[in-house]
């Protein structure tokens with residue numbers, strides 16, 4: 001696309017945008033009486049207007065039915081997890097028996113490692129990005145210790161080459177081959193939260209398997225951001241949260257993918273609870289755990305219906321809009337942001353803003369991570385003052401994520417205008 005640095009151009013793209021009407025389906029925080037420019041959907045997505053009624057429906061059924069709501073409510077709570085199956089499978093490219101919505105993200109990461117990190121004397125290493133999200137680091141570190149190993153030896157952290165901002169696929173694949181028969185698990189973020197890099201999931205999975213390791217991904221920043229084909233890519237497991245790109249509200253439920261080849265194997269060790277038990281005979285309350293087939297066989301507890309009601313409403317929007325259409329707009333929108341940042345640098349006559357996210361749109365989603373040459377934090381604070389919601393990540397990165405569901409090209413243009421003005425004012 002030949003982009004132009006004019007308001008008219010930005011507006012013309014908004015007029016042609018087939019997804020433009022979704023913006024009205026969300027609530028926006030306000031700043032000085034105006035909608036903020038909300039570029040923080042990678043951290044907490046905005047509230048869909050349909051969420052309130054969905055939550056109220058469950059409150060009403062609780063009010064009217066009490067415990068009978070489990071079977072007699074409009075959306076019987078006993079079966080609540082089933083209400084996500086098809087749309088979740090569609091969203092991540094899975095078979096319906098490969099997904100379940102339950103618990104929260106870090107909890108599920110641990111549950112997956114119980115099943116898929118089974119270290120032996122000789123094969124005990126986990127590979128992760130050095131710049132992975134802290135919770136993921138804590139999870140793998142403590143899993144390693146739990147099994148009696150030392151993270152200093154058992155945790156392999158991938159670091160970009162000197163002078164480079166993100167990892168090269170060839171280097172990841174080489175590291176996997178190097179650790180080969182000592183590698184028990186490869187567990188990376190699908191999209192790295194800090195750089196915004198989208199990894200080559202099929203290539204990493206393939207080489208992990210060739211080395212004899214299990215391969216799992218934390219898709220917190222990938223789910224709802226990029227089309228995924230988890231089943232075809234033969235990934236062993238994946239986890240994600242629903243409150244970032246999926247707009248399901250603070251602390252919203254997590255999603256899990258477990259490949260069918262594992263889901264059909266009741267012998268896989270797991271930590272169990274009654275909701276993972278065969279559904280038809282669950283209420284016979286018998287001892288002796290028999291897992292349900294598929295990913296639901298990893299469930300522990302009955303569904304957290306109030307939070308899940310919001311997720312249900314939010315997922316319906318993704319189903320309607322379609323991940324492919326969202327992705328097409330996202331490539332254009334983030335491409336426009338990249339172009340406009342380049343224009344700001346030209347205007348300033350120096351590289352004041354350096355984008356550390358890959359330039360190749362195949363290797364990124366919505367987000368660009370930007371480092372300001374100087375005064376990054378002061379600049380970020382000024383953005384906030386001007387009504388832009390982005391986020392600051394220590395030590396010096398500003399993450400900006402225009403999302404295709406509710407952001408516009410005009411907002412990207414406006415963001416760049418604020419950057420120029422800030423600089424002019426200093």
Ligand SMILES: *Cc1c(COP(=O)(O)O)cnc(C)c1O
Pocket residue numbers: 104105106107133135136189193218220221241
């Ligand atoms: C957002 C995020 C988390 C947060 O974990 P919770 O258990 O939902 O609090 C963990 N890992 C990654 C990669 C994230 O992006």
